[in-house]
Amino acid sequence: xxxxxxxxxxxxxxxxxxxxxxxxxxxxxxxxxxxxxxxxxxxxxxxxxxxxxxxxxxxxxxxxxxxxxxxxxxxxxxxxxxxxxxxxxxxxxxxxxxxxxxxxxxxxxxxxxxxxxxxxxxxxxxxxxxxxxxxxxxxxxxxxxxxxxxxxxxxxxxxxxxxxxxxxxxxxxxxxxxxxxxxxxxxxxxxxxxxxxxxxxxxxxxxxxxxxxxxxxxxxxxxxxxxxxxxxxxxxxxxxxxxxxxxxxxxxxxxxxxxxxxxxxxxxxxxxxxxxxxxxxxxxxxxxxxxxxxxxxxxxxxxx
Numbered sequence: 001x002x003x004x005x006x007x008x009x010x011x012x013x014x015x016x017x018x019x020x021x022x023x024x025x026x027x028x029x030x031x032x033x034x035x036x037x038x039x040x041x042x043x044x045x046x047x048x049x050x051x052x053x054x055x056x057x058x059x060x061x062x063x064x065x066x067x068x069x070x071x072x073x074x075x076x077x078x079x080x081x082x083x084x085x086x087x088x089x090x091x092x093x094x095x096x097x098x099x100x101x102x103x104x105x106x107x108x109x110x111x112x113x114x115x116x117x118x119x120x121x122x123x124x125x126x127x128x129x130x131x132x133x134x135x136x137x138x139x140x141x142x143x144x145x146x147x148x149x150x151x152x153x154x155x156x157x158x159x160x161x162x163x164x165x166x167x168x169x170x171x172x173x174x175x176x177x178x179x180x181x182x183x184x185x186x187x188x189x190x191x192x193x194x195x196x197x198x199x200x201x202x203x204x205x206x207x208x209x210x211x212x213x214x215x216x217x218x219x220x221x222x223x224x225x226x227x228x229x230x231x232x233x234x235x236x237x238x239x240x241x242x243x244x245x246x247x248x249x250x251x252x253x254x255x256x257x258x259x260x261x262x263x264x265x266x267x268x269x270x271x272x273x274x275x276x277x278x279x280x281x282x283x284x285x286x287x288x289x290x291x292x293x294x295x296x297x298x299x300x301x302x303x304x
């Protein structure tokens with residue numbers, strides 16, 4: 001019986017008033033951001049200092065009020081496995097297992113992992129646990145069948161994980177990137193996910209023809225359905241502070257899994273006290289004064 005993971009909805013609650021013209025204002029709780037810091041070669045930076053961080057809301061600088069390194073926090077990672085019929089090919093199913101094993105091996109003993117799966121529906125397979133073998137057995141028990149509701153699953157997975165308290169966290173989705181059954185539109189799910197503090201890592205298992213790193217890549221002019229799906233997943237990752245990978249062989253898969261695991265181990269938690277303003281989506285950007293270094297985080301939030 002498929003047991004769905006617990007999900008919560010964010011309820012927006014505007015606060016106070018203004019003097020003459022009734023303009024409603026809202027002061028949000030402290031805004032916390034999961035951040036990944038990488039150098040010019042994409043390698044995680046582990047020694048960033050608080051005085052090197054600059055936070056901007058709607059282009060205006062904000063005072064950093066919270067700074068924690070990853071090693072001080074437990075990780076919770078939701079692995080979202082595509083269980084649709086299109087993933088039944090031997091390479092794709094083996095790729096899913098290899099990615100999962102690599103990520104589990106790189107996490108610390110105190111970190112927790114959950115496993116969920118999706119075809120035309122979304123269901124929980126293994127609840128958050130430190131038991132790595134339980135996750136592997138859960139993956140082995142998944143049968144691949146049916147259509148693919150990828151956007152619905154990402155929407156559900158990100159909201160599920162956002163309900164599980166503080167700490168390092170991320171959704172890792174392993175799929176061929178082809179959505180055939182979602183009720184939600186990609187742009188609507190992206191708009192919701194960009195306001196959650198849940199980085200999304202997308203591993204797209206594709207044909208060499210759709211893999212930019214393969215010598216057989218045919219280029220954007222001949223992009224197929226899988227390549228277009230990969231572009232959408234890259235947008236999910238970019239706006240949430242995660243990363244996206246296209247892989248067509250085990251070498252590429254291993255590199256992707258290692259990078260995801262390394263980034264999860266080196267996440268930072270940043271926070272600031274936001275200004276009073278209307279309860280709408282607010283753009284956030286994080287920069288660093290260190291040259292050649294980039295900070296990735298979610299692109300904004302909605303005051304609650």
